[in-house]
Amino acid sequence: MLARWSEAGLAAVVLLLPPVLVLAPHGGAPLAIAGGLCAAGLLAAVPQPLACGWRAPAAILAALALWGAVSAAWSIDPGRSLILAARLAGLFAAGVALACAAERVAAPRRLILALALGTGVASALAVVDYASGGGVLRHFHTRPYWPMLLDQFTTVLAILALPLAAALARYGAGLGLAAALVMAAAVFGLVDTGAKLALAAALPVAALTWWRRRATARIAAIASLAAILAAPLILPPLVRLPGALHIADSLKASGGHRLLIWQFAGARIAEHPVLGWGLDASRAIPGGEDAARAASAAHPEQDQLPLHPHDAALQVWLELGAVGAALAGLFAALLWWRLGNAAWPPLAAAAAAGGLAAALVIAAEAYGIWQEWWLGSLALVLFATLATARGER
Numbered sequence: 001m002l003a004r005w006s007e008a009g010l011a012a013v014v015l016l017l018p019p020v021l022v023l024a025p026h027g028g029a030p031l032a033i034a035g036g037l038c039a040a041g042l043l044a045a046v047p048q049p050l051a052c053g054w055r056a057p058a059a060i061l062a063a064l065a066l067w068g069a070v071s072a073a074w075s076i077d078p079g080r081s082l083i084l085a086a087r088l089a090g091l092f093a094a095g096v097a098l099a100c101a102a103e104r105v106a107a108p109r110r111l112i113l114a115l116a117l118g119t120g121v122a123s124a125l126a127v128v129d130y131a132s133g134g135g136v137l138r139h140f141h142t143r144p145y146w147p148m149l150l151d152q153f154t155t156v157l158a159i160l161a162l163p164l165a166a167a168l169a170r171y172g173a174g175l176g177l178a179a180a181l182v183m184a185a186a187v188f189g190l191v192d193t194g195a196k197l198a199l200a201a202a203l204p205v206a207a208l209t210w211w212r213r214r215a216t217a218r219i220a221a222i223a224s225l226a227a228i229l230a231a232p233l234i235l236p237p238l239v240r241l242p243g244a245l246h247i248a249d250s251l252k253a254s255g256g257h258r259l260l261i262w263q264f265a266g267a268r269i270a271e272h273p274v275l276g277w278g279l280d281a282s283r284a285i286p287g288g289e290d291a292a293r294a295a296s297a298a299h300p301e302q303d304q305l306p307l308h309p310h311d312a313a314l315q316v317w318l319e320l321g322a323v324g325a326a327l328a329g330l331f332a333a334l335l336w337w338r339l340g341n342a343a344w345p346p347l348a349a350a351a352a353a354g355g356l357a358a359a360l361v362i363a364a365e366a367y368g369i370w371q372e373w374w375l376g377s378l379a380l381v382l383f384a385t386l387a388t389a390r391g392e393r
Contacts, residue, residue, distance in 0.1 A: 003045035007107055009038035010383070015114035017380050018122030018153065018160075022129070023140050025152035025373055029091070032376025035383065036094025039101035046104040054099050057338075060331045061092040067324055068279035075278020076285070084280040084370060091372060095379035102386035112167045112388050116179070119164060123157065123186045126150050130190055151192040155366065156377050158187050158195040159358045160384075162206055166351035167388040193252045194366045198358035206354030209339075213349050217340025220353070221333040224360065228329035231313035232273075236266025257302045258310055258365065265309040269317045276321035280370060282308045285318070308368035315369050332360065348389035355385060 013035040020027040069085035072078040105111060129136035134145030143149070161183040169176025187195050208216040227234070238244055239259040248256040268277065268285055277285060282305060289303050309315045316324045339352055359378060367374045 002041055003104075003106070006038045006041035006045060006101075007105060007110070010035060010042070010101070010105070010387075011107075011110050011114040013038065014111055014380065014384050015118040017377065018115075018118040018157070019125065021153040021156055021373075021377065022122045022125045022150065023137070025149075027373070028152070028156075028377040028380070029372035029375070032091060032094050032098075032379045035380055036097045039094070039097040039383070042101045042104055043097060054096055057099075057331060057334050058092075058096045060327050060334070061096065062089075064320075064324065064327045064331070065089040065092055067320055067327065071276060071278045071320060071324075074275055076281050077278060077283070080283070081279040081281065087372060088370065088375075091375050091379070095375070095382070098379050098383035099386060102383050105387040108167075108388045108390075111384060112164075112170075115160075115164055115384050115388075116168060119157070119160065119183070122153060123183065126153055126190060127186060147191040150190055151195070151366075152373065152377075154187055154190045154192040154195040155198065155362045156381065157183055158199040158202070159355050159362070159378075160381055161187065161199060162202055162351035162354040162358075163348075163381075163385040163389070166347045169347060194362050197365070198361040201361045202354035202358040205357035206350040209353035210346055210350040213346070213353075214340045216353065217336045220357070221336035221340070224332040224336060225329040227364075228313040228316070228325055228332060231311065231325070232266050232269045232317050235262040235311060235314060236269075237263075239263045260302070261305060261309055262311060262314060264304040265311075265314045265318050268305075269314070272321060273317075274321045274323065276317065276319045276324060279319050281319050282315060282368070310366060310368075312363035312369040342389070344389045352385050352389055355381070 013031050017028065017031055020031060065085055065088045068088060069082060072081040072085070075081040125136050130147060130150060134149075137143075137149060138145070161180060165176045165180035165183065167176075168179045184199060187199050205216070205220070239262070245256045245259060248259050252258075264287070265282075268287075285305050287304055289305075309318060313325065313328070316328045320327075335356060336353075339349065339356065342349060342352075344352070359381075363369060369375075
C-alpha cells in the first residue's frame with residue numbers, strides 16, 4: 001500500500017512540475033521536497049541495498065553542504081551562509097532520495113504519461129501566454145507582462161525534451177519524433193536564448209553518445225571537471241578579447257553585461273581562491289553594486305555583480321573557493337561516468353546525455369546555482385529520466 005501511494009505521489013509531482021514552472025516558477029522547490037518525501041516512502045516500502053550507485057554522489061553533495069556551513073566561519077554574511085547550507089542539505093537529501101527511488105519504480109508508464117501530459121499542458125499555457133502578451137499569467141499574479149517570466153519553464157523544457165521524447169518513442173517512433181518537434185518548437189518559439197543554446201548543444205552530444213556511449217561519457221566527464229576547475233582562468237579574460245563586448249551585446253541583450261560580471265567575479269575569486277567568500281556571499285561582495293559600465297539607452301545601469309555571477313562554476317569558486325569547485329567538478333564528472341556505465345537502451349542513454357549537456361549549458365550562463373526552484377526542478381527531471389530510461393518492465 002505504501003509503495004503504491006508513494007508512486008502515485010511521485011507521478012503527481014512529475015505531472016505538476018511543468019505547469020507549476022509556467023504559473024509559479026518558485027514552486028519547483030516545494031514540489032521537489034514533496035517528491036523527496038514520496039521517494040522516501042517508496043524506499044521504505046521496497047527496501048533494497050543502496051545499489052543504484054548514488055553513494056559517491058550523495059557523499060559529494062553532503063560534503064558540499066557541510067563545506068558551505070563551515071564557510072560561515074569566514075563568510076562576509078555568516079547568517080545567510082548557515083541558512084542556505086541547511087536548505088541545501090534538505091534539497092540534496094530530497095534529490096538523492098529521488099535518484100535512488102527511481103530504481104524502484106514499478107510503473108514507469110504512469111510516470112511517462114504524467115510527464116507528457118504535464119509538459120503538453122505547460123507548453124500550451126506558455127505559448128498562449130507569450131502569443132497573447134501575458135493572457136495566462138495575468139490571472140495568477142499582478143506583475144507587469146514580461147516574456148522572460150517563462151524562462152524557467154523554457155530552460156527546464158530544453159533539458160527535458162530529449163529524455164521525454166525518447167521515453168515516448170518506446171510506444172512508437174512517430175510519437176517520440178512528434179513530441180521532440182513540438183517541444184523544440186516551444187523552446188525556439190519562446191524568448192530564452194540560453195534554452196535555445198542548451199537544446200542546440202544537446203543534439204550533437206546525444207548523437208555522439210548514441211555512436212560511442214562510453215567514450216563520449218568519459219570525455220564529457222573529464223571536460224566537465226576541467227571546465228569547472230579552470231573557469232576562473234577561462235571566463236573572466238573573455239571581456240578583454242578584441243570586439244568581445246560588442247559581439248556579446250549583439251547576440252543577447254545581457255551578453256556584454258555577463259562578460260563584465262565574469263571579469264569582476266574573477267578578480268574577487270583571486271582575492272580568496274582557496275576558501276572563497278562564504279556560501280551565498282555573492283549578494284554582498286564588496287563593489288558588487290558599483291556600475292559595471294557607463295549607463296546608456298542601449299545598456300541601462302548594470303551592477304558589477306547582480307546577486308550572483310550567472311555561471312555555476314564561477315559562483316562556486318567565488319563562494320566556496322577551490323575546495324567547493326573540486327567537489328562540484330567531481331559531482332558533474334560522476335554523473336557523466338554513471339551515464340556511460342548505465343545499462344540503458346541506446347536511445348534512452350543518448351537522450352539522457354543530451355539532457356545532462358543542456359543542464360550544464362544553462363548552469364554555465366543563467367541562474368544562481370543555489371536557487372531552490374532550479375535545484376528542485378533538476379532533481380525531479382533527474383528522477384524522471386532515471387525512472388523512465390531503463391526500458392520496458
